[in-house]
Amino acid sequence: MLRVTFLGTGGTLPTPNRNPSAILINREGELMLFDCGEGTQQQMMRAKTGMKLTSIYITHFHADHFLGIPGLIQTMSFNGRTEPLDIYGPRWAKQLVRLLIELGYYRLGFHIEAHELKDGDIIDKGPYFIKAVATDHGVPSLGYALEEKRRIGRFNRKRATELGVPVGPMFSKLQRGEPVVINGRTILPSEVIGESRPGRKLVYSGDTRPCESIEKASTGADLLIHDGTMTGELKDWALQTKHSTAGEAADLAKKAGVKQLVLTHISSRYSESTEPLLHEAKDIFENVRIAQEFTEIEIPLSDQ
Structure with a gap:
């Protein structure tokens, strides 16, 4: 199983229908959280995902991507967690995590280990790995590529x-x-055993301008989750705030040859309708959708 659950899909400002950024990945029962905007723990409760996380990966330290951590770790501690938790992020991750742990009068019942990553760093998890990918957001920032290693061929x-x-x-x-x-x-x-078979690959860009590093990391990905904050009409604003338009994300997905694109970090401007974003992207790349709260995507294994 490789399942993605979107817990927060809004851009910067939460709306009644969109929480700040948070994406949960369940790989064979292992739960990983990518970004943790405020309210993430409640979203996990609503989605019934459980909170037995092994790790949290933060793309950057704008508030809408990490402010959910203090409440989440306090809740996990209150529920009796004793297993350690790894939190990964770009430069300054160790200082920030220390401050989050020290915030408020409470004592955690488990250990948190903070890890600072840079472009190209790899966290080897045995049957799969997670690679940190440089992004372009005006502050220290990373995207993440989760890639399974090749599997043994079919037994004849x-x-x-x-x-x-x-x-x-x-x-x-x-x-x-x-x-x-x-x-x-x-x-x-x-x-009696055929050729090895490919694993699955998904990429999460976090907030970013379209960049070569994400395009390269996304080559052939089963799923690319990319910043699609606004339409091309607001290109100047996208350039100023270091975000991507729906069309730019679609163009990157097409160049990288991904199988499926999901746009997230949706601006509150599109609270009434996301159709402008979808139409703009579909003109360039057909297999695209706009992330919604609690959208679930399961990535199947392939023998191709």
């Missing part, structure tokens, strides 16, 4: 049987990449 049960391998432990041994011996003959895993 019919071929294994033809080679005389009995059903049982020897099948498992071959699937683990170990040879087996049948009647004096060594059967290699390559004889």
Whole structure:
């Protein structure tokens, strides 16, 4: 399972229908939070995602991307959490996390470890990794690419049987990449296992101007979640505030060859309708949608 739940999709100012930025990723039961705007813990309750997070990744330290952390960690502590929590972010992450922990009169029941990342840093999680990607937002900022490592190829049960391998432990041994011996003959895993298969990849840009680093990191991604704050009519404002227009995000997605694009960080200007954003993006890249609160996207595995 690789499921994305949008908990906050608004741009800078919350609205009655959009919370500040927060995206939850559930990979095989492991919960990771990307950005944590105010009210995120309530959004998690509404979405029934649970709060057993292993890590939080902050793109930058504008208030609408991290102010939900103090309340969230206090709630997790109140609920009896004892497992450590990792919080990642760009430059100054350690200082900020220390201040957030010290904010208010309470004592946490678990340890928080802060990590400062820079462009290209990789957090290796075994079957997958998360890569920090430089972005262009006028302050120290990062996007994140979550990429699964290649999986073992399909096991050819019919071929294994033809080679005389009995059903049982020897099948498992071959699937683990170990040879087996049948009647004096060594059967290699390559004889019964196909080519390795790709994992899944998703990219979250955070707030940014379109930039080469995000485009490169997004190459072939199953899902790109990109800043799409406003339409091209406000291009000058996008340039000034270091955000992206819907059309610019769509153009980047097209160049990177992503499978699906989701626009988030939606300006309050579009509270009545996001159709202008959608139409602008679809003129360039067809498979695009506008993130809504509690939108869920499940990314399937592929053998291609």
